Amino acid sequence: MSYSDATVAAATEFGPQVRRVMLEKQSEIRIQVPQISALKLRVLHGKVEIFGSELPRNTWLTFPPLQQFAVFTWYGATFEIDGVTETDTISDETPMISYLNVHNSLQVQRHRVTSSTRDYDSSQGPRVIIVGDTDSGKSTLAKMLLSWAAKDGCKPTFVDLNIGQSSITIPGTIAATSVEMPVDPVEGLPLHKALVHYFGHNTATNNVRLYKYLVEELARELEEEFAINAESRRSGMVIDTMGWTSGLGYQLLLHAIRTFNASLVIVLGQETELVYDLNKAFKFKKNVQILNLERSSGVFSRFSDFRKMLRNISIQRYFSGATNNLTAYTKTAKFTDMQVYRIGALLEKSRSTEPLRITPVLIDKDLVNTVLAISYAKQPHHIISSIVAGFVYITDVDLGEERITYLSPSAAELPSKIFIMGTLTWHKT
DSSP states (O other): OOEEEGGGGOOGGGOSSEEEEEEOTTEEEEEEOOSSOOEEEEEEEEOOEETTEEOOBTOOEEEOTTOEEEEEESSOEEEEEESOOSEEEEESOOSHHHHHHHHHHHHHHHHHHHTOOSOTGGGOOOEEEEEESTTSSHHHHHHHHHHHHHHTTOOOEEEEOOSSSOSSSSTTEEEEEEOOSOOBTTTBSOOTTOEEEEOOOSSGGGOHHHHHHHHHHHHHHHHHHHHHOHHHHHHOEEEEOOSOOSTHHHHHHHHHHHHTTOSEEEEESSOHHHHHHHHHHTTTOTTOEEEEEOOOTTOOOOOHHHHHHHHHHHHHHHHHOTTSOSOOEEEEEEGGGOEEEEESOTTOOTTOOSOOOEEEOOOSGGGTTEEEEEEOOSSGGGTTTOOEEEEEEEEEEETTTTEEEEEESOSSOOSOSEEEEEEEEOOOO
16 A cells, blocks of 8 residues: 655645646545635646546646545556645555446446347346445546446436535436536536436435435436437446435435336445345345445545535536636516425425425515526426426515516526525525
C-alpha cells in the first residue's frame, strides 16, 4: 500500500499554486476542491480518467468549489494542478480492476442480446442497481460503468433514485437519462433528454407512498421507451440508490430492484448483513445476481452540514452552471399565472389505500426561498404521473401587487401554469 500527500510530488519551479504530479500505473490521486476557490488541472503525458471518462491532453479543466473526484491512470501519467486543494492523496490501492471486470462482464451480456433474434425478454440488456451505505461510492461507480459503456459504443440509461444528492439534476428528484457519451468530469450527466419527476423532499420518509409511486411511474415510462428503442433496451440500465439500507430503506431497495427488474445487484462495501438479506430475498430468482464489491478506501465521508451545502450547490449549478457559465433570469408573474400544488400530506402513511391527494397551496410569503417544479400536467389531477419541465426559485412575493418574482434558467415564457411544491428550499448567496 502506498499513500502520500500529492504536494510531495510538487515541482516548485511552477510557482506556489501550480505543481506537477506524477502517477504510477494503476494509481490515483483523490482530490477535494476547497469551498473558497476553483481548481484547474491539465494532463501533460499519459492517460488519466475521472469517473471513467478520459481527460483531454494539454487542456486546462476547471473544477468548481467543493467538487470531489479521483484522477486515475492505468499505465502512468503526468499532469499539473493549478490552485489550492482541500485534500489531495495519492494511492496505489484501488478497486478499479474489479470495477473494470464488472464492465467487461456487462459488455459480454450486451453483445449477447445484440445478436439475439428471440423474444423481447431475451433482448434485454443488463440492469444494474448499485446499493450500499452512505458514502460508499455508489454514484462514482455508476458514472464509471456508464462512461465505459458509452466509450464502447453503447447507450445505457442512468436511473437516479437518490433524492438526497441527485447526479442528474437538483435534489428531491427521481430521474433517468440516456448516456451516449462518457460522463463529463465537470458538467456531469446530460440533462436535456432526462425524464424527471419531482418528489420535492430530500428524504423518502416525508412521503413514502409518493416516493414508491414515482419509482414505479419512471420504470413504466422507461419500459415504454425500451419497447420502441432497441438500442436503449440492449444497452440496459445503471441505477443509483439512496444510502439507506436498513428498515424502511431496505424495503425501498427491494421495491426498486423488483420494479426495475434488475439483473445485477452490486453491494458496495463490507455490508455482510445486507448481502445475506438480499441473497435470501432473491434465492428463487435465478435471473438476479448479487455481487459484493470492495468500496474504494478513498471515498470521502460527508457530514450532514456538508451534504446540505452540496444540495445548495447542486441547485445553484442548475441555475448558473457548474462553472457559473449559464445566465439565470429574474422574472415576474401574476398570481393568476401560477397554480401551486402539493402532492399528499407530509409523513403520509405508506399503507394507506387512499389516492394521494393533490392540495392547492396558498400563494403568500411562505413561498419565498422555495424551489418549485414546473409540471407538464394539463390538469391538476395529472400532476403525479407527469414529468416536470424544470424548476424556478421564488425570490419574492408581493401581496399588494399580487406578483411573484422568481429566478429561471430560461428567458422563455413558462411552459405551464402548474407548479409543484415540496420542502426543498434554497438561500441564494
